[in-house]
Amino acid sequence: MNNVKKVSPEAELDPRSRDLVFQMRGVSKSFPTPEGPLRLVLDDVNLDIQQGEFVCLLGPSGCGKTTVMNLLARFITPTSGTLLVHGEPLVAPNPKHVTIFQEHGLFPWRTVIDNVAFGVQAQGASKSDAREKAIKYLELVGLQEVATLFPHQLSGGMRQRVAIARALAVEPEVIFMDEPFSALDAFTRYRLQDEMLRIWQDQKTTIIFVTHDIDEAVYLGQKVVVMAPNPGRIEMVLPMNIARPCERTDSQFLYYRREIFKAFQLVHEWAPEYAI
Numbered sequence: 001m002n003n004v005k006k007v008s009p010e011a012e013l014d015p016r017s018r019d020l021v022f023q024m025r026g027v028s029k030s031f032p033t034p035e036g037p038l039r040l041v042l043d044d045v046n047l048d049i050q051q052g053e054f055v056c057l058l059g060p061s062g063c064g065k066t067t068v069m070n071l072l073a074r075f076i077t078p079t080s081g082t083l084l085v086h087g088e089p090l091v092a093p094n095p096k097h098v099t100i101f102q103e104h105g106l107f108p109w110r111t112v113i114d115n116v117a118f119g120v121q122a123q124g125a126s127k128s129d130a131r132e133k134a135i136k137y138l139e140l141v142g143l144q145e146v147a148t149l150f151p152h153q154l155s156g157g158m159r160q161r162v163a164i165a166r167a168l169a170v171e172p173e174v175i176f177m178d179e180p181f182s183a184l185d186a187f188t189r190y191r192l193q194d195e196m197l198r199i200w201q202d203q204k205t206t207i208i209f210v211t212h213d214i215d216e217a218v219y220l221g222q223k224v225v226v227m228a229p230n231p232g233r234i235e236m237v238l239p240m241n242i243a244r245p246c247e248r249t250d251s252q253f254l255y256y257r258r259e260i261f262k263a264f265q266l267v268h269e270w271a272p273e274y275a276i
């Protein structure tokens, strides 16, 4: 593959780089097994993530996507290797880094606006300032009309948009998204992908997005990190030279889609170009 880029383990760590939000060098992670011995689930990961980048972690179940995300978010620590955030060793989860999960995690007893305002108030804002900010971000995701409803009165897609508004309202530096749209129907997923791209272009937030959907990764990612299992590792880092927003039928989109299908050995020998 021409565009394949692997961060070599020899690539020097730059302790002063402010543009690189994350630098991982030779990072491995093992977990204990029920039988006792440690099992290596992530082997020798090398990855740079720039400020404002939209990075998709892509791979089959069990290849360690969530483990990479959890390491970056500092929910867990590496077994070996180095992980720097803005050139500094990570010591604790950063309050400017927020996570959106597949299950949106809204408080069912709070209204939409109170869900979105919650994190802002937790940062020390007054109730009225927090609600003002919540309205701003509900408008951004097109949900100002349902501000006084409760989560159970919304569709799955709307609930996930509330979760996005709640994450944005704390004006994060980094958003981690762990398969946030995988429980939604295809049409809602397409709409939310467009919304996410629009918000990312508007807010310039660094986004780390975990997915096992090749189309989703190509559509969203400026950079797609292709992972493989046993043990979990990065196979390649593929920059997507695609103008955004793009059409899912564009030749550039189809080219990268096919390259990734090939990387996962999902293209048949007899398949003509772009016939996937």
Ligand SMILES: Nc1ncnc2c1ncn2[C@@H]1O[C@H](COP(=O)(O)OP(=O)(O)OP(=O)(O)O)[C@@H](O)[C@H]1O
Pocket: 031, 032, 041, 059, 060, 061, 062, 063, 064, 065, 066, 067, 068, 212, 232
């Ligand atoms: N806390 C843990 N303790 C033990 N094993 C773990 C732990 N967390 C993850 N693992 C194992 O590490 C491997 C990678 O898990 P991870 O969740 O990172 O994969 P994934 O690529 O995100 O998978 P999926 O797409 O299914 O969510 C799996 O085999 C998993 O069972």
